[in-house]
Amino acid sequence: MLSKKNKEALFNPLSKDNPVLVQILGICSSLAVTASLEPAIVMGISVIAVLAFSNVIISFLRKTVPTNIRIIVQLVVVAALVIIVQQILTAYQYDVSKKLSVFIGLIITNCILMGRLEAFAMHNSPWPSFLDGIGNGLGYTIILVIVAFFRELLGSGTLLGFHVIPQWCYDHGYMDNGLMILPPMALITLGCIIWFHRARNKDLQEQ
Amino acid sequence: MNKNSNIYQILYAAVMVLLVGTVLAFIYMALKPKQNENIANDTRKQILSALHIAAAGDAQVKETYEKYVIQDLLVDKDGNVVDSASNVAFDVQMKKNVKLPVAERQLPVMKCRLDDGSIKYVLPVYGAGLWGPIWGYIAVNDDGNTIYGANFSHEGETPGLGARIAEQPFQDEFVDKHLFVEGAFKSVAVLKKGQKATNGAEQIDALTGATITSRGVSDMMADCLAPYEAFLKKLQGTAPAVEPSLEPAAIEQVTDDNQPE
Numbered sequence: 001m002l003s004k005k006n007k008e009a010l011f012n013p014l015s016k017d018n019p020v021l022v023q024i025l026g027i028c029s030s031l032a033v034t035a036s037l038e039p040a041i042v043m044g045i046s047v048i049a050v051l052a053f054s055n056v057i058i059s060f061l062r063k064t065v066p067t068n069i070r071i072i073v074q075l076v077v078v079a080a081l082v083i084i085v086q087q088i089l090t091a092y093q094y095d096v097s098k099k100l101s102v103f104i105g106l107i108i109t110n111c112i113l114m115g116r117l118e119a120f121a122m123h124n125s126p127w128p129s130f131l132d133g134i135g136n137g138l139g140y141t142i143i144l145v146i147v148a149f150f151r152e153l154l155g156s157g158t159l160l161g162f163h164v165i166p167q168w169c170y171d172h173g174y175m176d177n178g179l180m181i182l183p184p185m186a187l188i189t190l191g192c193i194i195w196f197h198r199a200r201n202k203d204l205q206e207q
Numbered sequence: 208m209n210k211n212s213n214i215y216q217i218l219y220a221a222v223m224v225l226l227v228g229t230v231l232a233f234i235y236m237a238l239k240p241k242q243n244e245n246i247a248n249d250t251r252k253q254i255l256s257a258l259h260i261a262a263a264g265d266a267q268v269k270e271t272y273e274k275y276v277i278q279d280l281l282v283d284k285d286g287n288v289v290d291s292a293s294n295v296a297f298d299v300q301m302k303k304n305v306k307l308p309v310a311e312r313q314l315p316v317m318k319c320r321l322d323d324g325s326i327k328y329v330l331p332v333y334g335a336g337l338w339g340p341i342w343g344y345i346a347v348n349d350d351g352n353t354i355y356g357a358n359f360s361h362e363g364e365t366p367g368l369g370a371r372i373a374e375q376p377f378q379d380e381f382v383d384k385h386l387f388v389e390g391a392f393k394s395v396a397v398l399k400k401g402q403k404a405t406n407g408a409e410q411i412d413a414l415t416g417a418t419i420t421s422r423g424v425s426d427m428m429a430d431c432l433a434p435y436e437a438f439l440k441k442l443q444g445t446a447p448a449v450e451p452s453l454e455p456a457a458i459e460q461v462t463d464d465n466q467p468e
Contacts, residue, residue, distance in 0.1 A: 066216045073223060080227045084234055091238040094245035095265075102363075 044141025334427025351442025
């Protein structure tokens, strides 16, 4: 079930081969949806679902797909899954779907997806492809959650909508930093995480 | 079979698209009722918010709405009630409605009774912001003049700038403003600090960095509320004495109104 290769497919993207931190993919959405935790988590789960299932479907189809139109086939599969996710969210998580607005639709353009389909699912059987999708989706989600954690905490003083910074801090002159809510601080937060990550992983550093 | 032959590629693409299309159509049909309910509940929430009422939870929105909104009315431009079937005002499609000439528009009114027994009238407004439509609900006291509360929503205004029309501080500025000045309908103007409304309307501060959205709110209020003039006047207990004069006559000195309250 979990051979060494499969384990690598599942766990490498979490840190050593993280799609956001190392491959710098999917930056746009990680800046846009991380102003608070809830949309970040929902976005993460959506990407995991779309990525895992599109990987599996493409992996099943990989021997039949004509080379010339393989990108189109991949796009159709991804687009269909994204629309399904969007429809389900509008039906069962309306408020979150309103917050995420266009970004769910833009999962289609998330480079992580096309990257994994081209690089992995087209050459591997369904089970490793599924694990690879879950792994990369998780790697993306972890970063989203970390960025959103700091932005919501410092920007609004809340986590998942609950006030966590005690009132006496405000009474003593503490103020929420409105800049954290804006996209530039997401980029800076992400930069700090990449910095920290590289400092800890010597083998990622260029000579 | 040759995977790169044209026939194979075309057939492959056609079959795939057909399959995907069918699946999506089924999912759309299956989830549509649930989605429509969500959208309706969202609208109810906005209307309740104009009345300063927060529903306890998503499940209670409909219940709360039906508790407070006691009657749906459609009025005409002379202020007469033309229809009062249930949900008749709620179901009006404002998007289509505002495109019609004023005389042909349906004028929905939601009559509400609050916990303290006071009667409020909620009037929907719909207009254009910078990037897309903006809309809102204005709750008016039973004096037909004073704004009790306002709620604005937008489809895609700039976060941090135009999107702030959907935030409480901006909406609260409308509270206690008057739609009529000295008996004439003036709406409420949204203007930059230091500007004065040419028609003498009461005004509130525009949002910094969101000139077009602020103007959109101002225009939307004027455009959508003006047809209610006769209706509001009836509420005031004064029959429309003279036709509303359109020229900006009698610009009275507006007192220091652009201080935020």
